[in-house]
Amino acid sequence: MSGVIRAILGYYFLVFMMRIAGRRPGRQMAPVDFILVFFSGGLILTTTVGDDRSFVNAAAQIAAICAAHYMLVVLRSRYPAMGRIVDGTPLVLLEHGRWRHKVMESMLIEDADVMSSARDQGVENLEQIDYAILERNGQISVITKDSE
Amino acid sequence: MPAIHDTRPIEDSVPKINDELAVGSDLQFQQRWEKLESIIWIFLFIFLLLSLAGLFGRGPLSNVTAQAPDASMQVDYERFERFSTPSVLTVRVNPASIKNGQLQLWVSDSLVKPLGNQRVIPQPERSELGAGGITYTFPAFESSASIEFQMQPSAIGKSELKMRIPGNSELDLNIYVMP
Numbered sequence: 001m002s003g004v005i006r007a008i009l010g011y012y013f014l015v016f017m018m019r020i021a022g023r024r025p026g027r028q029m030a031p032v033d034f035i036l037v038f039f040s041g042g043l044i045l046t047t048t049v050g051d052d053r054s055f056v057n058a059a060a061q062i063a064a065i066c067a068a069h070y071m072l073v074v075l076r077s078r079y080p081a082m083g084r085i086v087d088g089t090p091l092v093l094l095e096h097g098r099w100r101h102k103v104m105e106s107m108l109i110e111d112a113d114v115m116s117s118a119r120d121q122g123v124e125n126l127e128q129i130d131y132a133i134l135e136r137n138g139q140i141s142v143i144t145k146d147s148e
Numbered sequence: 149m150p151a152i153h154d155t156r157p158i159e160d161s162v163p164k165i166n167d168e169l170a171v172g173s174d175l176q177f178q179q180r181w182e183k184l185e186s187i188i189w190i191f192l193f194i195f196l197l198l199s200l201a202g203l204f205g206r207g208p209l210s211n212v213t214a215q216a217p218d219a220s221m222q223v224d225y226e227r228f229e230r231f232s233t234p235s236v237l238t239v240r241v242n243p244a245s246i247k248n249g250q251l252q253l254w255v256s257d258s259l260v261k262p263l264g265n266q267r268v269i270p271q272p273e274r275s276e277l278g279a280g281g282i283t284y285t286f287p288a289f290e291s292s293a294s295i296e297f298q299m300q301p302s303a304i305g306k307s308e309l310k311m312r313i314p315g316n317s318e319l320d321l322n323i324y325v326m327p
Binding site: 020050051084085088089090091092095096103106131133143 | 181
């Protein structure tokens, strides 16, 4: 199989697996998430490179991955449904002083993760939070009661 | 003259929660996605089990021993090979097949392509092309002998490998090369 095809398949396979693996990357990445990302990347590298260590192969594969990524981004911006499949949808974690615990469980997010993001925004305790939203990029946005 | 910019008015395009905060959340999609995710996890788990069992190579389901109908030889091989990955096929020869201090073994062309034979151990005394394959001649004593073919498949899919000790019955092997 051509190295270019292997690179494209490897790219889409990793996009798929990272989407399935649950907790979203982004600002919420913990060391354990880094292991998943880098270990998977290293493993897919062995099959995409194979025994062809030439510059031409590397250049062709990088071009292929860039094209595959560009296509995904274009599809994502043109079709909202594609955006939801690739990135998911923003999810409300906390609303008017109450946790949406089922959403949190399914996204493997804990109270401490929300509080960690809240502290970044100068919030001192959970009671001050009106809304906490898990964004598509993995960041948790916090809207405080004062900011209304 | 002022610059003309393409603009459009702000619309209520991002769905709100409690009619106050524009989040754009889609809980229905999320619930459908979670169902799909659980189905995908089941498939991944089955894939993992089959992989451990050797259905995709390198496992108990893959390692096979085949014998020629007249018991002139036995072959240990991997039924499921992996693309561009080294493997070993071992032929164990019945001592009765050794004649005049020589052992001859005919192997079909598929050994070279697509199965990618890299090396034969021991080194044959002669290799002759013909009859849709290669006939190897090894110096041998009248005791059981084994020959090892080190392979590295170069194509994906099913390959038929035929082997025969001249004057004896043929052994047909089906080898599946995984991507």
